[in-house]
Amino acid sequence: xxxxxxxxxxxxxxxxxxxxxxxxxxxxxxxxxxxxxxxxxxxxxxxxxxxxxxxxxxxxxxxxxxxxxxxxxxxxxxxxxxxxxxxxxxxxxxxxxxxxxxxxxxxxxxxxxxxxxxxxxxxxxxxxxxxxxxxxxxxxxxxxxxxxxxxxxxxxxxxxxxxxxxxxxxxxxxxxxxxxxxxxxxxxxxxxxxxxxxx
Numbered sequence: 001x002x003x004x005x006x007x008x009x010x011x012x013x014x015x016x017x018x019x020x021x022x023x024x025x026x027x028x029x030x031x032x033x034x035x036x037x038x039x040x041x042x043x044x045x046x047x048x049x050x051x052x053x054x055x056x057x058x059x060x061x062x063x064x065x066x067x068x069x070x071x072x073x074x075x076x077x078x079x080x081x082x083x084x085x086x087x088x089x090x091x092x093x094x095x096x097x098x099x100x101x102x103x104x105x106x107x108x109x110x111x112x113x114x115x116x117x118x119x120x121x122x123x124x125x126x127x128x129x130x131x132x133x134x135x136x137x138x139x140x141x142x143x144x145x146x147x148x149x150x151x152x153x154x155x156x157x158x159x160x161x162x163x164x165x166x167x168x169x170x171x172x173x174x175x176x177x178x179x180x181x182x183x184x185x186x187x188x189x190x191x192x193x194x195x196x197x198x199x
Contacts (some may be wrong), residue, residue, distance in 0.1 A: 036072035039143035043069050048145055051177055060179035071114045071143065079109045083118060091121050094190040098122050117149050129156050147177040154183065158190060166190045 047067045054060035074080050086101035109115055120135035133156055139149040150173035157166035164183040170187035173180055 039071055039146075041073075044070055044143075044145075048176065051179070054179060057179055057181075060177075064177060064179070068148075070119075071146065074109050074112045074115070074182055076109060079112060079115070081106055082108065083115060090118070090125065095122060095126050111142060113139045113146060113149075116142070117146060117152070120149065120152055124152060124156065129159065132156055138168070145176040147173040147180055150176065151180065151183045154186060154190075158186070158193075163190055163193050177185075 005161075023108035034106045044067065047070065049062055051060055051067060053061040054063055057149060064169060072080075072083065074083065082101055082105035086098045086105060089101060099119070099122060102122060105112070105115045106119065116135045116139040120139060123129070123132035123135060133153060136149045136153045136156075139146050140153075143149075150169050154166045154169035154173065157163075157169055167190050170183045170190065173183040174187065177183075
């Protein structure tokens with residue numbers, strides 16, 4: 001049976017937007033930073049300010065990568081290992097193993113924003129959109145500038161045809177990272193949407 005236009009739209013949007021949500025979330029092997037680093041690290045304020053003021057994409061990318069490195073460090077060697085293993089399992093498509101590992105990580109470090117963001121990405125990949133929304137919201141309660149989590153919410157809201165929520169989420173992502181080209185592109189696309197159709 002041919003797919004309906006709506007199901008084709010959902011599939012195309014999910015595939016097109018996945019890279020934006022997974023930027024940073026699926027990265028492994030980031031450079032080590034001091035053990036204190038996590039979303040409470042005071043250097044994040046400086047990095048986010050520099051990212052916001054970056055004069056060009058190359059400079060912005062450097063600060064964005066530094067932010068992602070800080071966010072991916074928990075301050076615990078055990079938690080960092082769980083994050084790495086959970087992410088690697090996700091990359092390999094071993095979703096059950098990834099979920100078990102990320103669940104253990106969240107139990108160990110419930111205030112680690114990136115742990116919630118990684119599990120949100122996993123839930124997105126496996127179609128559990130309500131759970132992904134909840135985990136994105138938890139990540140954002142811990143680090144309100146987490147542009148990856150905001151972009152992830154925007155993607156989910158597009159799939160759910162929640163146009164206004166998607167616009168707000170992409171706007172928040174861009175407020176934290178004005179150089180996030182994917183978020184800007186999809187915000188423009190959302191503005192042209194009407195009931196899930198571009199006009």
